[in-house]
Structures are given as C-alpha cells and as structure tokens.
Amino acid sequence: MPLDKPYEDIPGTTIFDADMASKGFHLNQFCMSLMKAENRESFKADQRAYLDQWPMTEAQKEAVLARDYNAMMALGGNIYFLAKIFSSDGLSFQYAASTMTGVSEEEYRAMMLAGGRSPEGNLYTKEGS
Amino acid sequence: MASISAGVFTSHVPAIGAAMDNGVTGDDYWRPVFAGYEYSRQWMKDNLPDVIILVYNDHASAFDANFVPTFAIATGETFQPADEGWGPRPVPAVQGHPALASHLAQSVIQDDFDLTVVNSLDVDHGLTVPLSLLFGQPEEWPCKVIPLAVNVVLYPPPSGARCYALGQALQRAVASFDEDLDVQIWGTGGMSHQLQGPRAGLINSEFDNNFLDRLVSEPGDLAKVPHIDYVRLAGSEGIELVMWLVARGAMNQQVEQRHRFYHVPASNTAVGHLILENS
Numbered sequence: 001m002p003l004d005k006p007y008e009d010i011p012g013t014t015i016f017d018a019d020m021a022s023k024g025f026h027l028n029q030f031c032m033s034l035m036k037a038e039n040r041e042s043f044k045a046d047q048r049a050y051l052d053q054w055p056m057t058e059a060q061k062e063a064v065l066a067r068d069y070n071a072m073m074a075l076g077g078n079i080y081f082l083a084k085i086f087s088s089d090g091l092s093f094q095y096a097a098s099t100m101t102g103v104s105e106e107e108y109r110a111m112m113l114a115g116g117r118s119p120e121g122n123l124y125t126k127e128g129s
Numbered sequence: 130m131a132s133i134s135a136g137v138f139t140s141h142v143p144a145i146g147a148a149m150d151n152g153v154t155g156d157d158y159w160r161p162v163f164a165g166y167e168y169s170r171q172w173m174k175d176n177l178p179d180v181i182i183l184v185y186n187d188h189a190s191a192f193d194a195n196f197v198p199t200f201a202i203a204t205g206e207t208f209q210p211a212d213e214g215w216g217p218r219p220v221p222a223v224q225g226h227p228a229l230a231s232h233l234a235q236s237v238i239q240d241d242f243d244l245t246v247v248n249s250l251d252v253d254h255g256l257t258v259p260l261s262l263l264f265g266q267p268e269e270w271p272c273k274v275i276p277l278a279v280n281v282v283l284y285p286p287p288s289g290a291r292c293y294a295l296g297q298a299l300q301r302a303v304a305s306f307d308e309d310l311d312v313q314i315w316g317t318g319g320m321s322h323q324l325q326g327p328r329a330g331l332i333n334s335e336f337d338n339n340f341l342d343r344l345v346s347e348p349g350d351l352a353k354v355p356h357i358d359y360v361r362l363a364g365s366e367g368i369e370l371v372m373w374l375v376a377r378g379a380m381n382q383q384v385e386q387r388h389r390f391y392h393v394p395a396s397n398t399a400v401g402h403l404i405l406e407n408s
Binding site (some may be wrong): 032069094111112 | 188285
C-alpha cells in the first residue's frame with residue numbers, strides 16, 4: 001500500500017520526505033561540501049568543474065548554476081542544504097526566499113514587515129491561490 | 130538530586146544571531162525583537178542553572194544526508210560553532226556535561242526512547258542563537274549545555290506525542306541523577322515560517338498564539354496535533370515547534386508563566402518566546 005501523503009495538496013510547498021531525499025542525495029551532499037572554505041573557493045573558481053565531481057543529474061547541475069531554488073527542490077534538494085549555496089554566494093535567506101516566490105527582495109521584505117504571507121487562500125491547492 | 134526547575138522556549142532564527150554578530154541589534158528592524166528578551170536576560174542572571182538541556186534541530190550542519198538521527202544526545206566535553214557556509218559564528222565553544230548526558234542517554238534508552246549518542250558535534254545556529262538571545266555576548270557561556278538534536282529536516286519528524294513523552298522520560302531521568310544540579314530544559318525553533326517554494330513567507334499568528342496558550346495550559350492535548358496541521362497551517366518549517374513539546378514534557382503539569390513574547394517578523398519567521406517555571 002502506498003504511503004499516504006496528505007501534504008501533497010499544500011500549495012507552493014515541497015515536503016522533503018524520504019522519496020525526495022533519495023532523489024536529491026548527491027545534490028544535497030554537494031551542498032554540504034560548501035561548508036569548507038577551501039571547497040567554496042574551488043566552487044567559485046569553476047562552478048561547472050566542481051559540480052562535475054559529483055554524481056548529480058545534468059538537470060540538478062543546471063539548476064544549481066542557474067540558482068533556481070524551486071527547480072533544485074523539485075529535484076530533491078532541501079532548503080537547509082541549499083542554504084549552503086546562497087550562503088557561499090554571500091546572500092541572505094530572505095533574498096533566497098524572495099527568488100522562490102517570484103517577487104523582488106524589497107517586495108518580499110515589505111510583505112514580511114506587514115505580517116507575512118496570510119494563510120488565507122494558501123492552505124489548499126483547491127483554493128486556487 | 131538533580132531536578133528541572135524551568136523551561137525556556139524560543140525561536141532560533143539565524144538572522145537574529147547575525148544581527149548580534151554584526152552589531153545591528155539597535156536598528157529599527159531589530160530593536161523590537163531584542164526588546165522582547167530584555168526581561169529574559171535579567172531572569173537568566175537571577176536563575177542561572179548548572180546545566181541546560183537544549184532541544185534544537187541541526188540544519189544540515191553536523192548531520193548531512195548520510196545520517197539522519199531522529200533524536201540524538203551529545204555526550205562530549207566541548208562543541209564548536211559550525212561553519213554553515215559563511216564561517217562559524219563568533220561565539221564561545223559550548224561546554225557539555227558528559228556525566229549527566231550519559232546518564233540521560235542510558236536512562237531514556239531503557240525507558241524505550243532509542244536515542245542516538247553523539248560525541249563530536251559542531252553546533253549550528255539552532256543551538257547558538259538561543260544562547261545568544263538569553264546570555265548576550267559573553268566571553269564564555271555561563272553554564273553547561275547538553276545538546277539534544279531532533280530531526281525536523283527529513284519528513285517525518287517524530288510526532289508531537291512522541292516528543293512530549295520523551296520530555297517526560299527526560300524529567301524522570303534527570304531526577305535520578307545523584308549530583309545536586311539545577312537543570313533547565315530549553316525548546317527551540319519555530320514559530321510559523323516557511324523558507325521554501327512559492328508559499329515562502331507564510332506566517333500564521335493565530336496558530337502561533339494558540340500554540341503558546343495551549344503549551345502552557347494543556348500540553349498533553351497540544352501534543353496530539355498531527356504533522357499535517359503544522360506543515361499546512363504553520364508552514365513547512367513551522368513543524369520545528371514539535372521540539373517545544375520535548376521541553377514542555379520535561380516540566381510539571383502545572384507551571385508558572387514568567388514571560389511571553391511574540392513578534393513578526395525576524396527575516397522569514399515569527400518569533401515566539403516563553404519562560405515557564407515549575408510550580
């Protein structure tokens with residue numbers, strides 16, 4: 001019997017479950033390597049060559065090069081692992097979050113200051129938000 | 130005998146640590162956050178324990194995708210701040226309490242909680258930001274800290290009920306330690322937040338305030354809330370709140386609330402904070 005995944009109808013959300021973790025294992029382990037300063041330097045010097053040392057899919061590598069965080073998550077990346085990429089880029093969590101929502105960092109920051117994204121209309125995909 | 134005297138509950142947003150490390154706590158954005166901890170810093174001075182059992186989650190720092198322990202207790206002597214991609218935070222190393230930590234591990238494992246035992250562990254913002262919030266920027270942390278890491282990164286985390294029951298087992302285990310020690314238990318993480326995907330930025334202050342109410346008055350019932358309610362209503366990362374139930378479980382049924390604070394936002398997150406003393 002397949003596992004019940006009641007979280008699949010939460011809009012705009014990827015739950016990092018065991019299936020996603022399996023898909024994203026090498027992508028996430030690449031991210032972990034960026035916790036060492038010397039690895040960050042090698043990655044910055046030649047990103048493609050650094051990525052080619054990891055048994056990741058071409059789609060995962062392209063998503064990293066494009067800094068497309070939604071694509072990385074769809075390919076099994078987890079946000080706490082992916083945080084190593086934007087931290088290595090010297091960018092904040094708030095900036096990274098804004099890129100995932102399709103608004104500018106200023107608009108995103110203003111939304112947070114105004115109390116954040118409302119739950120209203122954002123709890124079920126069938127609400128069509 | 131050792132006993133748990135109080136519980137401290139707080140969010141552990143990394144940007145709060147960065148604000149302290151970069152000396153910008155007095156600016157318009159951060160002042161209201163730190164104002165909510167002024168009472169707490171005085172309370173900590175007046176109620177400094179010997180040991181804190183600090184329940185937190187590792188954010189892919191010490192534990193990578195290769196090993197994911199659901200519950201892990203750290204029995205080492207010293208824990209260094211982790212390099213999370215921008216260099217380690219400029220905070221003191223954390224001093225552990227190997228004797229109490231080993232006693233807790235041995236006790237709760239025999240009480241059916243199969244903890245992973247860790248010796249070497251670099252501690253990330255999940256553990257160091259609460260220490261910074263409550264102690265400021267001392268040369269050394271003023272007491273020992275036992276890290277207790279809960280997996281909330283790989284779904285599913287342990288259930289709220291399991292976390293609450295682990296807390297109850299920890300309270301029993303502390304009480305059976307021979308040395309006279311004043312122990313606090315801290316629960317960290319939350320409150321509502323979502324850091325990923327098009328729904329990033331979700332905040333649910335109604336959920337959060339209800340959680341704060343019930344954590345004090347009816348924690349056993351609160352522990353029955355299923356995972357799906359956290360991730361749907363409080364955001365994919367709001368599920369960190371199950372860690373507060375470990376700490377609440379380690380306290381008496383009846384508690385005195387000394388302090389409560391709630392603020393939106395700190396970066397992407399709602400900040401919540403409680404100080405409870407055992408009655």
